[in-house]
Amino acid sequence: MNNHPTMPAAEAFRLLSTDNQIAVIDVRSEGEYEKAHFENTVNIPILSDAHRHDVGLTYKTEGSEAAKALGHKLVSGAYKERMIQQWCESINSHPRQPALIFCWRGGLRSRLAQEWVYQNGLEVFRVDSGYKGLRHEALKIIENPAPFVVLSGMTGAGKTRLIHELRRFVDLEALANHRGSAFGGYAGISQPQQATFENNLAQSLYQAEDNFVLEDESPNIGRCHVPDLFYARMVSAPMVMIETPARVRALEIFKEYVQAPFLSGMPLHELENSFARNIERIRNKLGGLECDNIKTMLGLSFQFDALDENGTDAYLDWIERLLTHYYDKLYIHSLSLKSRKTLFKGSWQDCLDFLVQLHDE
Secondary structure (H helix, E strand, O other): OOOOOEEOHHHHHHHHHHOOOOOEEEOOOHHHHHHOOOOOOEEOOOOOHHHHHHHHHHHHHHOHHHHHHHHHHHOOHHHHHHHHHHHHHHHHOOOOOOOEEEOOOOOHHHHHHHHHHHHOOOOOEEEOOHHHHHHHHHHHHHHOOOOEEEEEEOOOOOHHHHHOOOOOEEOHHHHHOEOOOOOOEOOOOOOOOHHHHHHHHHHHHHHOOOOEEEEOOOOEEOOEEOOHHHHHHHHHOOEEEEOOOHHHHHHHHHHHHHHHHHHOOOOHHHHHHHHHHHHHHOHHHHOHHHHHHHHHHHHHHOOOOOOOHHHHHHHHHHHHHHHHHHHHHHHHHHHHOOOOOEEEEEOHHHHHHHHHHHHHO
16 A cells, blocks of 8 residues: 555564653554553544444445445545544654554554555654554563562552662552552552553563562452463562561551542541442451451441541551451462562561662672
């Protein structure tokens, strides 16, 4: 169709993962983009979901030529002009960098888009093999990451807070938009689709240097599943373990899960109801009597304002009980199934000092 320049998927993935000042336009439909996309891309479809449905139906009933004709008819006039304007605005927003454009396989949609951009006086590289090519590169990175260290420790040890003090880390929970427990969801924030989570993980791993640190996790972070091959590497990776008393961990959780949402505007009754629902979800694992005991303690604690120091112990009591009767047991069992070399054990600060020194070597 045209002789405009293309870029291999491997090079496009490198740019996409290391340069957030580049215009990368994904011309797939909204639905395709929602199911799976890459960070630092913008979705400006050449065919909307409704268009794709109509074109697909025409293809089945009338054949490929009729489907192409309908596609050209749908993408015309004011719709076409507005779409091209959006592409050009995106490209012009980063005038000193090469712009990229792609569709599902680097086929008709991205070829047409590239041609129309050139007709409007701008340049853009079409990604060879499109999204599928980028996805292939992402899976290669996940299967062969740089060497890393797992930061372990019981729930509430402050693992996430610690890795953010380091220069080299990958935050799996941030990529999943979830803190990894029954209480780990963020109010009003949805998790990415599985393929998008994996793509974002690959982009983070691509930038990671040797001995980067990531937090110990179960295979599932909310609804996001850590890819099996990568998780197998986590299970056998060397480990640094934070050792923190249960009461101190309960205070960490109280600050993050109760006080922080309250200070952000979440009413106390909504927080209480959310905790009660999540505790009820693990009733079978806690046992009915223990579940009822913790819910009773929960209700008593929420009679106090979350910032009232007189009520802090009431909050810490049920949180500590939940830790020692549920989460700590899960952690100990999970750790027993993993064959890891322990590089260091110590307090939060001692573990931070050890990892900083490791990165300075």
